[in-house]
Amino acid sequence: MKKRKLDPKYNFFAAPHPTVVAGTFVNNKPTYTTLGDFGILCAYPLHVYIASVHTHYLNIGIKENMTFSVNIPNPDNLVKTDYVGIVSGHKTDKSKVFDFFVGDLKTAPMIDEFPITMECEVHDIKRVGRNDVFMAKVKNIYADKECLENGDINMDKVNPITLFMDLTYRTIGKTVGISYQVGKNFKPSQ
Numbered sequence: 001m002k003k004r005k006l007d008p009k010y011n012f013f014a015a016p017h018p019t020v021v022a023g024t025f026v027n028n029k030p031t032y033t034t035l036g037d038f039g040i041l042c043a044y045p046l047h048v049y050i051a052s053v054h055t056h057y058l059n060i061g062i063k064e065n066m067t068f069s070v071n072i073p074n075p076d077n078l079v080k081t082d083y084v085g086i087v088s089g090h091k092t093d094k095s096k097v098f099d100f101f102v103g104d105l106k107t108a109p110m111i112d113e114f115p116i117t118m119e120c121e122v123h124d125i126k127r128v129g130r131n132d133v134f135m136a137k138v139k140n141i142y143a144d145k146e147c148l149e150n151g152d153i154n155m156d157k158v159n160p161i162t163l164f165m166d167l168t169y170r171t172i173g174k175t176v177g178i179s180y181q182v183g184k185n186f187k188p189s190q
């Protein structure tokens with residue numbers, strides 16, 4: 001075996017994470033928190049989760065409203081994205097960091113300057129370790145017009161940021177293949 005067995009430590013998790021900013025309202029003011037722990041629970045219909053340490057200020061608003069926004073930054077938004085992941089709403093008012101709008105759910109502040117934002121309605125909250133895991137249905141996705149091509153989102157134009165456990169932010173890089181196609185004609189050896 002050419003592998004070495006390692007402890008299941010966070011910094012050995014060598015897969016890219018997205019970097020997103022989650023938003024909610026606390027005491028009628030928007031507040032935002034950076035999260036790497038975001039993903040899809042179900043593709044059709046689209047359900048997502050975010051995992052946020054139970055003491056985070058963000059969680060207060062999500063539990064109260066049972067909604068949140070997920071905002072996808074690009075490299076132009078990096079400094080503010082990092083900032084709302086460094087300071088806590090418990091001590092610092094983050095309500096003026098971004099211009100925002102609300103959609104159908106009314107209580108999920110969506111960031112204007114990010115290319116993509118989505119409003120989500122919570123249906124389950126599960127505690128896993130120190131995290132509250134918020135599971136939610138995505139009600140609407142809003143995309144900058146410049147990111148759209150023939151009605152679809154062009155990922156190169158969105159240029160989302162990933163997060164690695166070596167603490168680097170990285171962009172997504174080049175296309176290396178098309179899924180459900182490159183493996184189609186592979187024949188395993190008998």
Ligand SMILES: Cc1cc2nc3c(=O)[nH]c(=O)nc-3n(C[C@H](O)[C@H](O)[C@H](O)COP(=O)(O)O)c2cc1C
Pocket residue numbers: 019031032033034035036037038051052053055056057058059082084085086087088089090163
């Ligand atoms: C890049 C990055 C990723 C982060 N990912 C998470 C995460 O997935 N879950 C989490 O609970 N905190 C995460 N944090 C930490 C929170 O964003 C940070 O503790 C924040 O200050 C909490 O703010 P709040 O108390 O206003 O909610 C991350 C921070 C950064 C900078």
